[in-house]
Amino acid sequence: MNALLGALTFAGATDEARAKARTTERWRDESHGELAVEDVTKRYPRGEAPAVEGASFVAARGGVTSLLGPSGSGKSTLLRIIAGLEIPDAGTVLLGGDDVTDLPAQRRGVGFVFQSYALFPTMSVHDNVAFGLSIRGVPKRVIDERVRELLARVQLGGYGRRFPAELSGGERQRVAFARALAVEPRVLLLDEPFGALDARVRVELRAWLRTLHRETQLTTILVTHDQEEALEVSDRLVVMSRGRVEQTGTPEEVYARPATPFVASFVGGAVELAGVVRRGQAEIGPFRLPPPRHVAEGDGLRAFVRGHDVELVSPDESSPENAPTGRIESRLAIGPSVRLTVRLDRGPAKDAKRDVEIPVTVSRDSPLASALARGDVVRLRLRRAALFAREAS
Amino acid sequence: MSPPAAGVARAPRRVLPGFSLTLGTTIFWLSIVVLVPLAALVAKSSEVGLHGLRLALTDPRALAAYRLSFGASFIAALINAPFGAVVAWVLVRYRFPGKALIDALVDLPFALPTAVAGITSTSIYAEHGVLGRHLAHWGIKVAFAPAGVVVAMIFVGLPFVVRTVEPVIAEIDFEAEEAAASLGASRLTVLRRVVFPALVPALLTGFALAFARGLGEYGSVIFISGNMPMRTEIAPLLIVTRLEQYDYAGATAIAVVMLAVALLMLVAVGSLQTWSRRRLGGVR
Amino acid sequence: MNPARSSPRSKMPRSKMPHETQREVQRDPGLLRGVLLATALGFLGLFVLLPLGAVFVQALGKGFAHYFEAISDPKLHESALLTLLVAAIVVPINLVLGVGAAWLIARFEFRGKRLLVALVDLPFSVSPVIAGLVFILLFGRRGLFGPLLAARDTQIVFAVPGIVLATLFVTFPFVARELIPLLEAQGVAEEEAALTLGASGFQMFRRVTLPKLRWGLLYGAILCNARAMGEFGAVSVVSGHVRGRTVTLPLHVEILYDEYDFTGAFAAASVLTLLALATLVAKKLLAWQLVRGRRAGGAA
Numbered sequence: 001m002n003a004l005l006g007a008l009t010f011a012g013a014t015d016e017a018r019a020k021a022r023t024t025e026r027w028r029d030e031s032h033g034e035l036a037v038e039d040v041t042k043r044y045p046r047g048e049a050p051a052v053e054g055a056s057f058v059a060a061r062g063g064v065t066s067l068l069g070p071s072g073s074g075k076s077t078l079l080r081i082i083a084g085l086e087i088p089d090a091g092t093v094l095l096g097g098d099d100v101t102d103l104p105a106q107r108r109g110v111g112f113v114f115q116s117y118a119l120f121p122t123m124s125v126h127d128n129v130a131f132g133l134s135i136r137g138v139p140k141r142v143i144d145e146r147v148r149e150l151l152a153r154v155q156l157g158g159y160g161r162r163f164p165a166e167l168s169g170g171e172r173q174r175v176a177f178a179r180a181l182a183v184e185p186r187v188l189l190l191d192e193p194f195g196a197l198d199a200r201v202r203v204e205l206r207a208w209l210r211t212l213h214r215e216t217q218l219t220t221i222l223v224t225h226d227q228e229e230a231l232e233v234s235d236r237l238v239v240m241s242r243g244r245v246e247q248t249g250t251p252e253e254v255y256a257r258p259a260t261p262f263v264a265s266f267v268g269g270a271v272e273l274a275g276v277v278r279r280g281q282a283e284i285g286p287f288r289l290p291p292p293r294h295v296a297e298g299d300g301l302r303a304f305v306r307g308h309d310v311e312l313v314s315p316d317e318s319s320p321e322n323a324p325t326g327r328i329e330s331r332l333a334i335g336p337s338v339r340l341t342v343r344l345d346r347g348p349a350k351d352a353k354r355d356v357e358i359p360v361t362v363s364r365d366s367p368l369a370s371a372l373a374r375g376d377v378v379r380l381r382l383r384r385a386a387l388f389a390r391e392a393s
Numbered sequence: 394m395s396p397p398a399a400g401v402a403r404a405p406r407r408v409l410p411g412f413s414l415t416l417g418t419t420i421f422w423l424s425i426v427v428l429v430p431l432a433a434l435v436a437k438s439s440e441v442g443l444h445g446l447r448l449a450l451t452d453p454r455a456l457a458a459y460r461l462s463f464g465a466s467f468i469a470a471l472i473n474a475p476f477g478a479v480v481a482w483v484l485v486r487y488r489f490p491g492k493a494l495i496d497a498l499v500d501l502p503f504a505l506p507t508a509v510a511g512i513t514s515t516s517i518y519a520e521h522g523v524l525g526r527h528l529a530h531w532g533i534k535v536a537f538a539p540a541g542v543v544v545a546m547i548f549v550g551l552p553f554v555v556r557t558v559e560p561v562i563a564e565i566d567f568e569a570e571e572a573a574a575s576l577g578a579s580r581l582t583v584l585r586r587v588v589f590p591a592l593v594p595a596l597l598t599g600f601a602l603a604f605a606r607g608l609g610e611y612g613s614v615i616f617i618s619g620n621m622p623m624r625t626e627i628a629p630l631l632i633v634t635r636l637e638q639y640d641y642a643g644a645t646a647i648a649v650v651m652l653a654v655a656l657l658m659l660v661a662v663g664s665l666q667t668w669s670r671r672r673l674g675g676v677r
Numbered sequence: 678m679n680p681a682r683s684s685p686r687s688k689m690p691r692s693k694m695p696h697e698t699q700r701e702v703q704r705d706p707g708l709l710r711g712v713l714l715a716t717a718l719g720f721l722g723l724f725v726l727l728p729l730g731a732v733f734v735q736a737l738g739k740g741f742a743h744y745f746e747a748i749s750d751p752k753l754h755e756s757a758l759l760t761l762l763v764a765a766i767v768v769p770i771n772l773v774l775g776v777g778a779a780w781l782i783a784r785f786e787f788r789g790k791r792l793l794v795a796l797v798d799l800p801f802s803v804s805p806v807i808a809g810l811v812f813i814l815l816f817g818r819r820g821l822f823g824p825l826l827a828a829r830d831t832q833i834v835f836a837v838p839g840i841v842l843a844t845l846f847v848t849f850p851f852v853a854r855e856l857i858p859l860l861e862a863q864g865v866a867e868e869e870a871a872l873t874l875g876a877s878g879f880q881m882f883r884r885v886t887l888p889k890l891r892w893g894l895l896y897g898a899i900l901c902n903a904r905a906m907g908e909f910g911a912v913s914v915v916s917g918h919v920r921g922r923t924v925t926l927p928l929h930v931e932i933l934y935d936e937y938d939f940t941g942a943f944a945a946a947s948v949l950t951l952l953a954l955a956t957l958v959a960k961k962l963l964a965w966q967l968v969r970g971r972r973a974g975g976a977a
Binding site: 136 | 786864866869871873874875876877880884888889
Binding site: 407408409410411412414415416418419420422423426427428429430431433434436437476479480482483484486487489493495496497498499500501502503504505506507508509510512513514516517522523524544547548551567570580581584605608609610611612616629630632633636639641644645648651652655656658659663 | 705710713717720721725726728729732774777780785796797798800804805810812815817842846865868878879881900903907908909913914928930931939953958
């Protein structure tokens with residue numbers, strides 16, 4: 001942002017905010033992060049469970065951090081707390097090292113983009129984008145110049161005189177971005193910004209957002225329930241469920257090493273199977289895997305298996321080990337991949353309490369996939385699964 | 394992580410501005426214009442005492458006035474409910490020339506000063522009026538008779554029923570009607586079994602609103618009723634009569650009774666709306 | 678059809694949208710349709726259209742000359758002026774306080790809110806006669822503040838201030854009632870956006886909230902004005918009917934009628950009726966404007 005529009009300087013609310021707020025010790029180290037949330041709890045008057053409970057995370061400067069979770073997980077509430085639109089019952093919000101928990105929304109210097117766009121319907125596109133600057137008393141000439149630049153930036157050059165009602169959803173949301181960027185915010189907060197758009201526009205804007213972010217390098221927090229969006233756009237994920245932070249990490253870490261059963265089931269579309277630790281190995285149906293740490297012989301396990309974690313064993317392979325057979329129950333061709341549901345043949349009768357069905361995702365181009373049909377018998381190998389000790393109940 | 398900040402109670406703060414300002418002005422103004430005056434009424438009635446209240450309740454002239462006020466507004470609301478529902482149905486579901494005009498006309502009783510409504514209804518139903526003339530042939534007397542009171546109350550109550558039922562008809566999920574039809578129900582059965590039950594709460598609310606409006610109505614009634622004590626004198630008029638006789642206590646006693654009924658109606662309408670919201674909420 | 682135009686929030690005004698695409702199954706059979714239509718039109722004709730027409734028939738019954746004579750009566754002009762004065766005082770006060778009450782009720786949760794809403798609505802369900810009576814009890818010669826006022830030689834009841842107070846009582850809920858659903862439907866996101874962009878409370882209100890409310894405000898003002906100009910019961914009780922001083926237009930109608938000057942009474946009534954008709958036209962136009970604005974606003 002500064003690199004882009006550095007030529008134009010004006011007194012923002014951010015300076016004022018900075019002067020007012022105290023600097024906390026642990027933020028002396030500038031490299032730490034731009035935004036931190038510590039032990040934030042928010043309870044609504046009539047809600048039984050807290051909307052947010054003891055949530056903490058740090059967002060790196062210049063990165064995109066996604067708050068990912070199902071609806072009702074508290075992610076939007078947490079974002080609104082960061083913006084000052086909700087007041088937490090407990091906890092601290094730190095912006096650039098300053099405690100802003102008690103700072104009103106007007107003086108936080110954040111840019112907020114709403115799912116419903118929240119454009120001012122009675123103002124033209126130009127006046128919408130100019131709003132924050134005119135509040136700050138920036139001269140009209142400067143405002144006009146800056147609005148022109150910003151509209152060009154969001155690919156809406158020449159749209160200044162139109163009204164929000166005359167724009168498509170994607171265009172409106174880009175105006176909302178321009179309006180939020182106009183005040184040179186310290187952080188950009190996006191609350192399901194593409195949630196109200198149809199699938200194609202959503203994918204387009206996602207790519208556009210990545211470009212925008214690359215150019216502005218603005219610290220960004222994205223709230224989304226769409227894991228594909230989160231995995232694609234962000235540097236860091238904060239997975240939330242029922243008001244609590246379940247896991248934070250890079251998308252790769254979260255995908256590959258889910259920290260809790262919730263994350264394992266929510267990210268990556270896994271199927272849950274029951275398992276047990278026996279003879280020093282994790283037994284999931286007929287499969288054997290190395291056991292997780294901190295489990296004892298006989299412990300129950302929850303295993304989360306993704307379709308990509310299972311491979312078809314070629315019939316040519318000699319002496320296949322740990323590769324049970326099963327019958328294909330259904331076959332769905334979904335774009336580039338084929339999703340099979342395989343019902344495994346029962347192992348030794350005493351072990352198998354019920355049938356185990358397992359998803360298998362294979363590439364459409366793989367020689368095996370095209371030949372397979374419902375009812376065929378295949379041999380499977382489980383490459384990996386996310387394993388958790390079943391809590392004693 | 395830093396020690397949990399829980400336990401540090403924050404002063405209740407609101408994000409949107411203007412809470413204290415609007416709370417202050419609203420309560421201040423409400424007190425001056427509505428609450429203090431009504432409190433004066435209650436204070437005066439305590440002066441009147443229980444004995445005075447009982448007298449006001451049992452005085453034959455007052456009793457006759459209550460009977461007429463309650464009876465006439467009940468009958469008027471009873472007539473308004475079905476006819477108002479039909480008007481609402483026609484306005485929402487049918488398209489016909491002049492519909493916008495008819496729609497605007499429904500609000501006329503809201504907009505027309507009650508004194509005007511009073512004298513014009515009287516001119517219609519009086520002995521030589523357009524309708525009164527013909528009704529007299531049959532020996533039916535409307536103006537200067539209890540029937541006239543009912544006519545005036547139908548006029549003022551009508552928009553309450555129509556405007557309460559109308560949005561509910563518009564909100565009826567057409568898919569419910571389609572589902573019923575696809576299950577083999579005839580149109581009349583669909584109306585009876587699917588549409589009508591959905592309208593019941595709104596109909597009751599509209600009925601209660603029209604009834605309450607009729608009870609308090611003064612301007613349009615006093616011209617057509619003839620104001621004969623014991624026969625065509627409504628309760629609000631009796632209040633005015635007592636006032637003109639400087640019988641503040643008597644006027645207050647009747648007013649307190651009417652106010653209590655008005656409050657009861659308010660509570661009834663409130664719970665009706667809560668009930669219907671819950672019911673509708675359950676369907677969706 | 679642009680899918681973005683129907684964002685989740687725009688589903689709200691469905692009730693007011695014309696049913697242009699009526700479903701086949703919702704079509705009533707011809708006979709039923711005819712019966713219902715005839716019933717509705719007959720009922721409205723009998724109870725609404727006929728009284729409306731009668732006003733003008735009676736006013737013009739003795740010819741235009743008589744009508745114009747009655748219309749140009751200075752007493753009628755005096756009462757009309759008083760009516761305008763009362764409305765000019767009452768409507769602005771109600772507008773300002775109505776906006777405040779609507780903002781409070783639509784935007785905040787607080788203890789006692791349900792009670793407050795009920796109290797705001799209270800004047801709707803109180804008989805106008807009682808609305809007049811309470812001010813007599815307060816400010817009348819034998820009322821609570823009667824002696825105090827007499828000592829200062831000021832009069833509230835049987836004078837213009839009493840008429841204004843009684844009118845304020847009966848019109849209290851009008852503006853707030855119109856604005857509350859409007860504010861609730863619009864949601865808070867736009868106000869929140871203004872706050873995050875640094876707007877102060879006043880700036881947010883003036884530049885974001887007020888422009889969105891303008892049609893609703895006008896709508897409320899028109900309804901409030903109609904009631905203020907037409908109020909009879911409450912004003913009748915506190916007015917004292919002092920000719921040339923406390924007689925409003927509706928009271929003037931009553932006086933002429935009681936004096937058996939029917940042409941005069943109906944001529945004055947015709948003025949009020951025209952006002953009512955103008956109110957209805959304005960209301961209808963504004964309702965269209967509101968639905969349009971709400972659709973655009975709801976989607977924006």
